[in-house]
Amino acid sequence: MPVVKKTIAQHRKASFYIKKYCMIFLGSIIASLGLELFLIPNRVIDGGVVGISIMMSTITQLPFGLFLVLLNLPFLYLGYKQIGKNFAIATTIAICFLSGWSAVFEPIRQVTEDPFLAAIFGGIIDGLGVGLIIRAGGSLDGTEIVAIIMDRRSVFSVGEVVMFINLFILSSAGLLYGWDKAMYSLVAYFVISKMIDVVIKGLDESYAVMIVTNEHDDITSALNDRLGRGVTLLHGAGGYTGESKEVLYCVVTRLEVDKLKEIVLEKDENAFVTINAVHDIVGGRFKKKAIH
Known part of the structure; x- marks a missing residue:
């Protein structure tokens, strides 16, 4: 009986991890579609490291995925030390998947040239993908790790720290792309955050x-x-x-x-x-x- 119970426990554990990483894989595909077919071609950005990576890619003409990986490296180390190994592994895999799929979808022609439509539909698609990744225990945004650490060591909450960082990033987008694109980016950021909430909490609360x-x-x-x-x-x-x-x-x-x-x-x-x-x-x- 102990051997049978051990085997059942191993199968459940394997099933849990298969489901977890399949969700991360699917989430990265969906998020990259939202970014490469809607947001990035219209110079509408998301917040956090993703937004910084988009701007760095525009400035240097180097691939977005390259900056996504490089800029997240120090945050991954912090996440491993402060949050745990499983989180760091899931986040690393999610970032690598998103970087790879972004390279695949980047040559495909954008769906719309209207920045408002891009902000709405790109935000919905990107938020859906990011929500699946977060629900699976991963992340794409190193600034969330910083916010969690600062929450433990300061009077500011995680939400307040993330909001402050993203206001700075979106302001930078205004200087780089123009203030109209910064406002569209703010709309996209709002849609993405609401879509993430829907995925994590579910429609039927x-x-x-x-x-x-x-x-x-x-x-x-x-x-x-x-x-x-x-x-x-x-x-x-x-x-x-x-x-x-x-x-x-x-x-x-x-x-x-x-x-x-x-x-x-x-x-x-x-x-x-x-x-x-x-x-x-x-x-x-x-x-x-x-x-x-």
Whole structure:
């Protein structure tokens, strides 16, 4: 039996890594299509190291992929030291894939010469690819690594550091390409960031719900029967009174949140409910069921 369990565990691990790197491979293809067929030919840039690489390629006439690899090298070292080996490996592979596919797609004629259309559709395609890479545990942008490190050592958040760096990069694009292209780049950056959020969080967002109640049996049964959701029972106590309390934990979709509130208040109008967005779910009995 131990040998069988070990074999199953090895197969699961192999399947996990195959899926992970297939997603990075696919994401790099999609991202390079967005860059080479829409953004780069129209001199519309993304933020971070990708944006700097595009500008360096314009100035020197050397391949975009070359600068993408070279400029990310110090950040990869920082990522390996500060975040971990798996992140550094996944990021290195993603950068190499994107560099290679950019060289393949670069000779292909651009889809549109309208910079606004390029910013919108290029941003959607690029954001989709980058989102897949991030979801697989990699990255294309060394500035995110810097932001994570600075977040630990300063009062600024990751988002604030990334925003500051990208404002500087987009301002540089204005000096190089003209301020109209810088504004189109800002539109592209916004579209890319929103598309990344959609890929990472999903269109059908899920929410983790914690319910503090004295009617835990009735609410558990109702959530099982009417929403088809598994419920985990946590034992707690009131911090002020010391009274024993039961806390219910479950995960529901965005469309089920209102129904859950209705069920809880129907069973216990004094229940205390907290609801938080969930970005990913692994395992469990999380399946959709008709609401009634």
